[in-house]
Amino acid sequence: MSVGTVEDHAEHHGVELSPEQQVKANRFGLWLFFISEIFLFTALLVARFFLWGNTRPELNQVVGLIATSVLLISSFFVYRGETAIEHGDKKRFMSNFLWAALFGTLFFIGVVVLEWNIFGLSGEIAGIEIFGTLKPTDGVFGGVFFAMTGIHALHVLSGILLLLAAWYNGRKNNYSATDNWGVEGTALYWHYVDVVWVFFYPALYLIGTAV
Amino acid sequence: MKTLKYWLISGYTKGLIGMAIFYALGFYLIQAMRNASGAEYDPNPGVMIGAIFSVIGFLLFAGVLTDWLKWIVGKRPPLKHGPPQGRPEWTRYINVDNNHKVIGIQYGITGLFVFLVGGLFALTFRLELSQPGMQFLTYKGYNTLFSAHGIVMIVSILLGVGAMSNYLVPLMVGASDMPFPRLNAFSYWVSIPPIVLVLAAMVVGGWDTGWVGYPTLSLRGAIGTQLFLLGFYLFGFSSIASSINIIATVAFMRAPGMSLFRMPIFVWGALSAALIQLTATQTVGISLLLSVMERSFGMTFFDPAAGGQPILYQHLFWFYSHPVVYVFVLPGLGVISELLPVFARKTLFGYKWIALSSLGIALVGFLVWAHHMFVSGMADSLRIPFMVTTLFVAIPTGVKFFSWVATLWEGKISFETPMLFVLGAISVFLIGGITGPILGTIPSDMPLHDSYWIVGHFHATMFGGFVFPYFAAIYYWYPKVTGRMYNEKLGKLHFWLMVPGFWVMSFGQMSAGIAGMRRRIADYDPALGVTGTQILITIAAFVIAWSVIIFVYNLIASARRAPMTNPNPWRSRAPEWQTASPVPELNYDETFEVVGGPYDYGKGTPAYVNMHPAAVPGD
């Protein structure tokens, strides 16, 4: 078996993509990945409605609202960073991506430390218990809540790493107004994680009666 | 000696070492954390994290992630092209390589190997079933073997689909490679560790659930169940990654003039299959992952004892696992439609209808999943709608059958081995096809469900829809891949052993099912009167096994023949036969132009592709 040698065909080839077409293909491929992930998150929502029906566990409404806002703010910063680099404004791109990563980390900490309460803390602010009491072993409420927030948190974590990688590449001067697929792809992914939370937030915190 | 050295430094060896290291790392990390917190001994969480780590370790050590890690630290490594420097050329097949043809062959050889392993499992428990009573297997051993046969064969078929799609789609549309070659390499290499995990599951206690892994049995089974669920889950990454590449290839890399309805028909089959893989794989992934989490962390989703719903698992599972059979058969049916016109020297009848029927099957396939659950106690209101949608599948499938018959009609048919396998595939798929509506209709499904009738129906659809067309494809494109012709006599022998063998096996299984033989059962009552049938099925299974051994021998022996002199032995119009064999590194000497219809055989119309388009003025 052999597929020939590169020397013989150095400048001969079938259809190849120009750099602009490659970016279009990258964008298309990333959106295909999003479509694929829609089925993952929809399956989780199906599990939530199948198992919880019109009920939900008692969760801290204020923590849910703040976490949602924090994620929206980070998405906003990512938009600003991406807009900046597309207009060749490297300085603003760098600072906005750092802010986005910071708010993303805040969201992650909010979920893991406050809602999951992995350190088993307790404490009150203005008379409201801010640490979650739900455990993964608490029947279908615990199971579905931890599965949905956990799988989303994994996406947040990978998104934060991507944001930092994009920031680091920015420091290395790898992006310009015309060559910034790394920034655009990271931004798309981060917004996508935000869109998922847009549906998870009402499904977990708002829809149904708390029991 | 040199060969051994190259194997020892190959991607496989390095990957397996990384896999072992990372598995131990993940497993003992979790065990140490659990010991520190004073939790009682439970291997499930450690195995879960260990298995996930092991895939990362495999990819890291094999070198799949190297370029991506370099991107993160700000480097821009160029894409590696061509054969390796300072090593024999064959070593590129056992290392990470970005060329779609190399990856296609890697898929194909791995798939064939896994196919032989799965066949060996089948022969073992087939021998056990030839007599009532337990001869040489335990109940546990039987359960593990039939479960492993199921999942291993599914993996091998998915690898076979990957082989055909990867090798043929870019070649057929005129591309030099796929748009994301590194992702393409990833999608092959990520499929290896799950195979190792599933095979490992057999030796650490096995599992009893069959390949479906239904709770609650899957939640209480031995630790082997956990490894099986994880292996199955992790294999999904391969499907998703490769489907993205195939869809993007079709979307962006078609040759000039190749409109969607001028693509070779196989590309339509591969595209429809990729659309299913892209979307449905996620739901089976989550159902398996939730099972794993339920085992590992005491969370509740499916266990009714703690308020869960086992039916939810079945819904999520079949939402993938029904469409996935179309992932198997759509490329296979594409091969049938691709090869028939070449050997009948006639136009493919109803090209557009065939192309759209592939998409139609893919779409309808998403709406039929609950027909696997007619007897599992789901909501009664779901039964009739799913029966109706199930019967709808017969319409696009029927379109394909009529097109094949009309293509053959008055054709100048020649009977080389690929054509024989295509005709065999049509006959076998017909058996599988017409036994389907009987199962899709609720009243007849009630008594037949979980009987050997289902085994017969399923194997007929899989062999007719995938295995026979796959063999046809291997014989047909073997000269393209190797530049050498296979041995025609051995090929014909393979066919004439396999087809009657399969007919006997299929009818035997169905008649045993009607007589009352249950599936997934190690033993049966001699009073059923199926002992003779069982012996017949076992003999047929061994005939098929021998024919496959002849096939493998043919592939290996023919690779040493003299290179063939005729560049286009099938007198095909397709573009891949207008370039050299073996195919050059970047497929074509230059981009060709599509100027005619793909299947206008015997019409005297212009060629399908113009290999050397004259320079257009002002271009």
Add this chain to the structure above:
Amino acid sequence: MSDETNKTVTAGYKRDWRIGWIVFAGLMVLTLIEFAVANLSNPSAVLLIIIGLIKAALIVYFFMHVYRLWREEKHG
């Protein structure tokens, strides 16, 4: 690439910047509406899902530039 920070504040840049603020404000307001709706005496799940869809559409269109899939844009 030279440092172009000073001469890049073009009209398009300002417009994109403003779009970001407006969309972000819209998203925050919709989130607060969701929160308020859910804490009414009889919350409507359908309404919450519709608001969620609007929010998702805003993000997908303005933040994720979904139209770039089928339209050529100036930068990229």
